Amino acid sequence: MELDLGTVIIGIFGTFLCILPFILIARSRKNRAKQLLKSLTKIANEHQCQINQKETFGNFAIGLDELKNAVFFYRESKDKIDEQYLELADFQNCKVINTNRTFKNNGSLQKVIDKLELDFIPKTKEKQDVKLEFFNADVSLQLYEELHGVEKWSKILNDRLVKK
Numbered sequence: 001m002e003l004d005l006g007t008v009i010i011g012i013f014g015t016f017l018c019i020l021p022f023i024l025i026a027r028s029r030k031n032r033a034k035q036l037l038k039s040l041t042k043i044a045n046e047h048q049c050q051i052n053q054k055e056t057f058g059n060f061a062i063g064l065d066e067l068k069n070a071v072f073f074y075r076e077s078k079d080k081i082d083e084q085y086l087e088l089a090d091f092q093n094c095k096v097i098n099t100n101r102t103f104k105n106n107g108s109l110q111k112v113i114d115k116l117e118l119d120f121i122p123k124t125k126e127k128q129d130v131k132l133e134f135f136n137a138d139v140s141l142q143l144y145e146e147l148h149g150v151e152k153w154s155k156i157l158n159d160r161l162v163k164k
Contacts, residue, residue, distance in 0.1 A: 036061035039074045039083075047085050053156065057134070057146055062153055069160060073132045077139050086130060091120045093161050096154045097131070098147075113143055116150045118157075 033056040054063035060075035073084035099115040116135040135146040
């Protein structure tokens with residue numbers, strides 16, 4: 001069987017068209033992560049801190065200055081920007097708040113997560129809890145790595161709170 005030059009070119013072009021969306025999505029995510037980290041670094045710089053641990057998710061980033069024991073959080077949604085700077089010395093612990101609902105689907109119970117938050121409980125009763133929102137079903141349609149991320153950061157931060 002012989003392949004002529006036209007068939008080869010069409011094959012290469014078709015393959016490129018199939019791969020192109022994946023390349024564009026990866027590039028977009030990488031640029032988004034860079035922008036989130038830049039905003040997170042800006043918050044740290046405003047408080048004369050340096051970020052040692054950091055992680056980005058779809059529309060937010062979280063970071064930690066291990067020396068100053070401070071947490072930074074930056075979240076962007078369509079209508080607002082949430083910037084947080086927390087000194088861990090002001091809090092006794094943090095916990096994961098998983099707001100979900102259960103519904104029946106074809107005879108089985110299904111659980112759907114509506115909101116994931118990291119809740120910081122202050123040492124004094126006069127201060128209110130501070131909540132960092134990792135996921136909100138009203139903003140994002142799909143849960144990606146947020147559940148794993150909120151549990152991971154809860155452990156990291158609680159380990160630091162116990163040491164102090």
